[in-house]
Amino acid sequence: xxSYIGKIKEISERLLNDGTVECVVGFRKGxxxxxNEPCMITKASDVxxxxxxxxxxxxxxxxxxxxxxxxxxxxxxCDSRNIVNHIIENKISxxxxxxxxxxxxxxxxxxxxxxxxxxxxxxxxxxxxxYDELCAxxxxxxxxxxxxxxxxxxxxxxxxxxxxFFEDLLTGCTRCYACKNACPLCYCPxxxxxxxxxxxxxxxxxxxxxxxxxxxxxxxxxxxxxxxGACEAxxxxxxxxxxxxxxLEKDCNExxxxxxxxxxxxxxxxxxxxxxxxxxxxx
Amino acid sequence: MADFEPKIVSFLCNWCSYGAADLAGVxxxxxxxxxxxxxxxxxxxxxxxxxxxxxxxxxxxxxxxx
Amino acid sequence: xxxxxxxxxxxxxxxxxxWISSAESTKFVDVVTKVTESVKALGPNTNYVxxxxxxx
Numbered sequence: 001x002x003s004y005i006g007k008i009k010e011i012s013e014r015l016l017n018d019g020t021v022e023c024v025v026g027f028r029k030g031x032x033x034x035x036n037e038p039c040m041i042t043k044a045s046d047v048x049x050x051x052x053x054x055x056x057x058x059x060x061x062x063x064x065x066x067x068x069x070x071x072x073x074x075x076x077x078c079d080s081r082n083i084v085n086h087i088i089e090n091k092i093s094x095x096x097x098x099x100x101x102x103x104x105x106x107x108x109x110x111x112x113x114x115x116x117x118x119x120x121x122x123x124x125x126x127x128x129x130x131y132d133e134l135c136a137x138x139x140x141x142x143x144x145x146x147x148x149x150x151x152x153x154x155x156x157x158x159x160x161x162x163x164x165f166f167e168d169l170l171t172g173c174t175r176c177y178a179c180k181n182a183c184p185l186c187y188c189p190x191x192x193x194x195x196x197x198x199x200x201x202x203x204x205x206x207x208x209x210x211x212x213x214x215x216x217x218x219x220x221x222x223x224x225x226x227x228x229g230a231c232e233a234x235x236x237x238x239x240x241x242x243x244x245x246x247x248l249e250k251d252c253n254e255x256x257x258x259x260x261x262x263x264x265x266x267x268x269x270x271x272x273x274x275x276x277x278x279x280x281x282x283x
Numbered sequence: 284m285a286d287f288e289p290k291i292v293s294f295l296c297n298w299c300s301y302g303a304a305d306l307a308g309v310x311x312x313x314x315x316x317x318x319x320x321x322x323x324x325x326x327x328x329x330x331x332x333x334x335x336x337x338x339x340x341x342x343x344x345x346x347x348x349x
Numbered sequence: 350x351x352x353x354x355x356x357x358x359x360x361x362x363x364x365x366x367x368w369i370s371s372a373e374s375t376k377f378v379d380v381v382t383k384v385t386e387s388v389k390a391l392g393p394n395t396n397y398v399x400x401x402x403x404x405x
Contacts, residue, residue: 163396192332200332208397212335219331282366289388302371307378314378315385334364338397344388348367348380 001105005052007135008074011100016044021072021098025063027056034113038063050074054108057117057233061085062184064092071097076104078119078228080128081261082184085224088264091187101131103139110233119229119242122147129262148250154243166211172237173210175203179241180217182234185224192216218244223252223270226261289343293318294333296326300348318346325349362391 012024023042028049030037036055040063041047052074060073061082071092075083083099086092104127106120115121122145127138154162177193180186192200193213201216202209218225218241225245232242252258255278256269269277295301301322307314319342323329326349334345365387367380 198336200336208339211397212339216331216335282368287389287393289385289391289393291384291388293384299371300367300369300377303369303374303377306371306374310374312374312378314381317385317388318381335397338363338394341394341398343394344363344365344384344391346365346367346384348369 001102002053004102004135005050008052008100008102009047009050011133011135012041012050012072012074013044013047015072015098016041016047020070022069024050024072024074024100025060026050026074027052027058027060030055034108034110052102054106054113055110057107057110057229058182059184059228059230062182062187062230064097065184065187067092067096069096072100073097074100074102075128075131076102077123077125077127077129078104078226080130081125081226082228084130084261084264085185085226088261088268094264098133099128099131101128101134103127103134103136105139107229107233111238117229117233118240119227119232121145123227125226125262130264148246150243151246151250154247166243167207169240169243170207170210170214173205173214173239174237175205175210175213176236178234178236179231179239182230183217183221184228184230185221186217214241214244217241218248221245222248223256223258223268224260225249289317290341291318291344291346292321292334292337292342293346293348294321294323294326294329296349297322297324299326362387363394363397 008026012026015021016024023040024047025038025040027036028039029051034055035057036051036053038058038060039049041050056076059082060075060079064071064073064083064086073079073083080099080101083097087094104120106116106123106126109115109117122142124141124145124147126141154165157165180191201212225248227242227246227249229242231245232238232240235241249260252260252269258269260268295304301320304320326347329347334347337345365384369376369380
């Protein structure tokens with residue numbers, strides 16, 4: 001994927017020079033090994049800073065929320081789906097955006113550069129679903145990957161084992177909120193964790209508070225999560241919080257046949273009512 | 284635990300179940316005293332925050348009814 | 350919602366939903382009885398209670 005960068009720089013430079021956009025959102029070399037950091041380029045001469053390789057894990061849609069200017073954004077498959085989400089949720093308009101599509105071959109695990117990170121290994125949408133420019137030919141999509149193997153494994157457990165599993169999963173959490181800051185869906189001006197009247201959730205690292213936080217964070221992503229993996233990539237404690245969002249993703253897929261961020265023409269299932277919506281949970 | 288009396292926090296819609304509860308009271312119907320009723324303007328007011336808070340503070344179950 | 354709760358290891362009966370019209374007082378009594386009985390069978394909620402003393 002390193003070969004893309006020439007084309008990315010070329011497109012960015014052209015867009016900045018002819019004034020089509022005021023800034024380009026992309027990645028530059030980070031200060032930590034094996035991690036690139038998001039950056040905003042506003043001068044054509046800075047385009048040389050841009051990089052692209054297998055360490056561009058974060059989701060750039062996160063930096064578009066509520067922007068007023070014209071923006072170019074470099075988008076791999078999941079980024080583009082989150083951009084669709086942003087457009088659906090009126091956080092940015094399509095006219096403001098120039099989307100530089102990157103056919104993605106998957107990002108590598110931050111702890112083990114030999115293998116793809118978990119969500120990329122089972123990704124079904126590597127090509128951007130929406131783009132204006134493309135920096136390479138589209139790649140072949142993965143087929144016959146089992147996306148929900150781990151979810152089914154947990155589903156098969158007994159209640160107490162499930163509880164213990166998540167207890168164990170969340171032990172390292174320090175509530176630094178890196179996951180919610182990296183998440184392109186978490187853009188509320190005041191997050192429920194910061195609300196104090198009423199205070200929904202304690203501030204400390206009480207296990208129940210941690211669980212409430214992760215549960216509610218995941219729930220807020222229901223029908224919106226694109227499984228981009230930014231939360232796990234950002235977590236300093238390597239917590240696999242995708243176990244929460246994955247379950248919701250699977251349910252949305254099974255109950256409503258919905259996958260987030262594939263089209264701007266359709267309202268998401270939790271936002272629309274249909275007479276035949278499943279209601280098995282009501283007695 | 285034969286004498287266990289659960290605390291059930293129930294969120295009832297003003298127009299539906301709360302009305303039914305009212306009617307049950309008017310009709311002097313007998314029902315278990317374990318439910319603690321919270322009236323909400325509509326079941327659409329229900330939020331996951333509510334029942335997580337209820338469980339966290341020690342409720343044994345949460346019942347939402349529209 | 351309920352699905353994720355159960356996925357997380359909260360017992361299925363801890364969260365219940367129903368639909369009762371305001372004219373159905375008998376159904377209300379029925380459902381209250383049913384809910385109470387099922388929770389009684391389930392026993393007290395021990396998992397999802399905040400154990401540290403201070404509230405909220």
